[in-house]
Amino acid sequence: MKDHDLRRLIEGVKTGTLSRRSFIKKAAAVGLAAPFANQLLGFNGVAMAQNATIEYKPSKAGGGGPLKILLWQAPTLLNPHFASGTKDQIASRIFFEPLAGWDKEGNLIPQLAAETPTKANGGLSADGKEVTWKLKPGVKWHDGKPFTADDVIFTWEYAKDPATAAYTTGSYKDITVQKIDDLTIKVIFKESTPFWADPFVGVAGQILPKHHFADYVGAKSRDAPANLKPVGTGPYKFVDFKPGDILTGERFTDYHVKNQPHFDTLEVKGGGDAVSAARAVLQTGEFDYAWNLQVEDEVLKRMETGGRGKISAVVSGDVEFIILNTTDPWTEVDGERSSIKTKHPTLTDPKVREAINLLIDRDSIQKFIYGRGGIATASFVNAPAQFKSQKLKYEFSVDKANKILDDAGYKRGADGIREKDGKKLKYVYQTSINAPRQKTQAIIKQACQRAGIDLELKSVTASVFFSSDVANPDTYTKLYVDIEMYTTTQPQPDPERFLQQFLSWEIANKENKWLGRNVSRYSDPAADEAYKAAQKELDPVKRAALLIKVNEIFCEANVILPLLSRTRVAASVHNLVHDHSGWDVDTWNLAAWYRS
Amino acid sequence: MASYLLRRLLIAIPSLLGISVILFTVLAMAPGDPFSEMATNPNVPPEVREALRASFGLNDPIMVRYLRWLTAMMQGDWGFSFASRINVDKLILQRVPTTLFVVGSSQILALLIALPVGIYAATRPYSVFDQIANTLAFVGFSLPTFFTGLLFILVFSVALDWFPFVYRSDIAATGWRWYWEMFRQAIMPIMVLGLFQAASYTRYVRSAVLDVIRLDYVTTARAKGLSERNVTLRHITRNALIPVVTLVALQMPAVFGGAIVTEQIFRIPGIGSLLIDAILANDTPVIMAVTFVFACLVVIFNLIADILYGWLDPRISFS
Numbered sequence A: 001m002k003d004h005d006l007r008r009l010i011e012g013v014k015t016g017t018l019s020r021r022s023f024i025k026k027a028a029a030v031g032l033a034a035p036f037a038n039q040l041l042g043f044n045g046v047a048m049a050q051n052a053t054i055e056y057k058p059s060k061a062g063g064g065g066p067l068k069i070l071l072w073q074a075p076t077l078l079n080p081h082f083a084s085g086t087k088d089q090i091a092s093r094i095f096f097e098p099l100a101g102w103d104k105e106g107n108l109i110p111q112l113a114a115e116t117p118t119k120a121n122g123g124l125s126a127d128g129k130e131v132t133w134k135l136k137p138g139v140k141w142h143d144g145k146p147f148t149a150d151d152v153i154f155t156w157e158y159a160k161d162p163a164t165a166a167y168t169t170g171s172y173k174d175i176t177v178q179k180i181d182d183l184t185i186k187v188i189f190k191e192s193t194p195f196w197a198d199p200f201v202g203v204a205g206q207i208l209p210k211h212h213f214a215d216y217v218g219a220k221s222r223d224a225p226a227n228l229k230p231v232g233t234g235p236y237k238f239v240d241f242k243p244g245d246i247l248t249g250e251r252f253t254d255y256h257v258k259n260q261p262h263f264d265t266l267e268v269k270g271g272g273d274a275v276s277a278a279r280a281v282l283q284t285g286e287f288d289y290a291w292n293l294q295v296e297d298e299v300l301k302r303m304e305t306g307g308r309g310k311i312s313a314v315v316s317g318d319v320e321f322i323i324l325n326t327t328d329p330w331t332e333v334d335g336e337r338s339s340i341k342t343k344h345p346t347l348t349d350p351k352v353r354e355a356i357n358l359l360i361d362r363d364s365i366q367k368f369i370y371g372r373g374g375i376a377t378a379s380f381v382n383a384p385a386q387f388k389s390q391k392l393k394y395e396f397s398v399d400k401a402n403k404i405l406d407d408a409g410y411k412r413g414a415d416g417i418r419e420k421d422g423k424k425l426k427y428v429y430q431t432s433i434n435a436p437r438q439k440t441q442a443i444i445k446q447a448c449q450r451a452g453i454d455l456e457l458k459s460v461t462a463s464v465f466f467s468s469d470v471a472n473p474d475t476y477t478k479l480y481v482d483i484e485m486y487t488t489t490q491p492q493p494d495p496e497r498f499l500q501q502f503l504s505w506e507i508a509n510k511e512n513k514w515l516g517r518n519v520s521r522y523s524d525p526a527a528d529e530a531y532k533a534a535q536k537e538l539d540p541v542k543r544a545a546l547l548i549k550v551n552e553i554f555c556e557a558n559v560i561l562p563l564l565s566r567t568r569v570a571a572s573v574h575n576l577v578h579d580h581s582g583w584d585v586d587t588w589n590l591a592a593w594y595r596s
Numbered sequence B: 001m002a003s004y005l006l007r008r009l010l011i012a013i014p015s016l017l018g019i020s021v022i023l024f025t026v027l028a029m030a031p032g033d034p035f036s037e038m039a040t041n042p043n044v045p046p047e048v049r050e051a052l053r054a055s056f057g058l059n060d061p062i063m064v065r066y067l068r069w070l071t072a073m074m075q076g077d078w079g080f081s082f083a084s085r086i087n088v089d090k091l092i093l094q095r096v097p098t099t100l101f102v103v104g105s106s107q108i109l110a111l112l113i114a115l116p117v118g119i120y121a122a123t124r125p126y127s128v129f130d131q132i133a134n135t136l137a138f139v140g141f142s143l144p145t146f147f148t149g150l151l152f153i154l155v156f157s158v159a160l161d162w163f164p165f166v167y168r169s170d171i172a173a174t175g176w177r178w179y180w181e182m183f184r185q186a187i188m189p190i191m192v193l194g195l196f197q198a199a200s201y202t203r204y205v206r207s208a209v210l211d212v213i214r215l216d217y218v219t220t221a222r223a224k225g226l227s228e229r230n231v232t233l234r235h236i237t238r239n240a241l242i243p244v245v246t247l248v249a250l251q252m253p254a255v256f257g258g259a260i261v262t263e264q265i266f267r268i269p270g271i272g273s274l275l276i277d278a279i280l281a282n283d284t285p286v287i288m289a290v291t292f293v294f295a296c297l298v299v300i301f302n303l304i305a306d307i308l309y310g311w312l313d314p315r316i317s318f319s
Helices: A003-015 A020-029 A034-043 A086-095 A149-160 A218-223 A274-282 A297-304 A350-358 A362-373 A398-407 A435-450 A497-502 A525-536 A540-556 B002-029 B046-055 B062-074 B088-123 B128-142 B145-159 B175-213 B216-223 B228-266 B271-280 B284-312
Strands: A066-071 A100-102 A108-110 A130-134 A175-181 A184-189 A236-242 A246-251 A265-270 A309-324 A374-376 A418-420 A426-432 A454-460 A483-488 A560-573
Touching (some): A066 A086, A066 A274, A086 A236, A086 A246, A274 A297, A274 A309, A274 B145, A297 A309, A297 A362, A309 A362, A350 A398, A362 A560, A426 A435, A435 A454, A435 A483, A497 A540, A525 A540, A540 A560, B002 B062, B002 B284, B088 B128, B088 B175, B088 B228, B088 B284, B145 B175, B175 B228, B228 B271, B228 B284
Parallel strands (some): A426 A483
Antiparallel strands (some): A100 A108, A175 A184, A246 A265, A309 A483
């Protein structure tokens, strides 16, 4: 859809000739998903939706009995700002709430805020540097104290302090927060920030009560009793917690949403593995809900025939992809392999990279391995849809790959492996140990064989592969091999931070202890420029175009070979009405869950 | 006796120290770190990962870290878990009762099966009963607990729907209902562990009884005209049980280890599952503490076995 078409439609919604819903439908028809459509409306002065996607039916709070959730990776701590993994974020979100959360369509839904800031209600400044949040009045903490702007200001001070070492610090360290009055705060950014819905929103935005944490800022943060006995504003009050095992809660009778929550008690049990977690919901009904079921779809389908529960999969921004190393992993320069001072003998040839991309049978990988767990894609950014490139297409063709390599002068040797100037097309292809990944490796290896490329498969245990251990050569950021594959998470609907992996100054190397986000080490000044421009661009349509360009530069160069856009899969018993979002944690809207 | 005990305890100290050095070095050199989950999340700045590594002391040399751990341990400070940031001793104490309950019950079950079956089979060697018992023991001994565990779940939970397969440490019920729920959830893991253990004990009891049954004093007892029952219980069993008791004591640490798998399958919040979670999360202080507890168990049960042996067999003296 062209710029001006979109603008005309937006005008339509504004003047009332087009309903919000039909705008979103029209946008969807041309490949723009609801989140984008909604954000577009927001930026252009049309108020955002103020209700979550779930339709809440119960007419009174309580009376729903117990709700039992099974997280096969057990929560170990309950402070949202220390929560490194989703399991801890999910558990914290039961007790703590942010100003607003994201629903599965990417809508920003107010939680502790009275409304979503827009240009129309004066929440967003014209220069994109200030956001004013109005807080919901009458909200109480679990101990009866009122929730005010002081708590929000405190949360900012707490999370930005480097000594606290909060995992959320990235959202807070560069902003200033001012108190306007007891129920109004203003977030001030240093520069125009198109994606303003980051601090105090979603996973990183959970607000802490000042009166419980004020004495535990910085180095003392580990000692706060409330780290393990949370006092929040959420729908359920804390009862008991055994780290790594079980978490229990009870209904908070003073919860700030009328008639919510529905369940009287809450239990979150941890431990075990994904397959048996799915079984406990789908086959025995012992639990009401199980999350993150990265299980082969065939297995889930078999369990679903038991008839006790169903699977729901929502789109997320996570992407499973392959990186081709354009630096030489087998030569050491200044104590560093894959140094940017080197060039890979064959993978720097765009023809070879193009051929490899043609040898990936994405449709089979989706059909036979991931099922509902992923959607084949050629784009690194897939959701929200406004950031997905419509240009990138994938194709599987051994013949074409063979032709490209023939034309480029790679001849088959006696062993069937192609070579040119004595350099063989032989690569080491690594990933983490995980059944679907090893199967994917095997599929790709087979196709490559048919084109005269030899892949040696390597799998590294996940705890090593994804670690930041500087001494270990097998971490994914070191990329001491030719090819590697993993999933990276896009935590927000806005892909700006996600696209850091394509920037020249983010290249992982010895100097930054391989903590840089650009693992491929490929860089292109055009991508850097587009990225910098997007950071300041307030017009959402132009901004999306710039970010799409960053994405396309890397995908078209065939350095990043996206495979699948991952979905988040959960199991629930039939009578549980829930909704989980790919842009927020599963419990983001727990207050509205009910049993029909 | 007292001096023997003291001597044994003094010997235990250097061996435990040695164990701790080896454990610590292996763990420190093992790859991976506790912050892997942050790695692919672009929202966590690299500085945070670095700051945490520094504040948890992960960048110091192994020797320094070991000495720090040892001095703290001597003062009763077990350190804190990297994953949950709470003290390790608290974590372990939370888990021990559940493990003791499950492992203890399964041991009692194992002995209740193994003793009568083993003795009865040995007094009638090569009878039909003996052969059936032997075969079953062999089968039970060969099937690993992760297999029988899964089989039990599929049969009793999924197909028959009799028992829950998720073990819960707090049951929201009181009185008889609590006991009933506890029994229902514990029965499968206890059976899995107990039957496995019973199989190996049965074979052992049988051969121990067979050894004794041919001895002269048994023939003498029979010649005196004592009833077969009396001979078996008073003369044979008592003596045959001496090595069995030692075996049970020595097996205890191994049983704790074997329970790790069962705990994982049934989601029992015992120290075994704590160890697995800690290993997966690279939570070094917890791994260190749990494995050290296991090491202490080995030393202690060895000592108990020696003492029991001397008590049961007066020919052995401690002086």
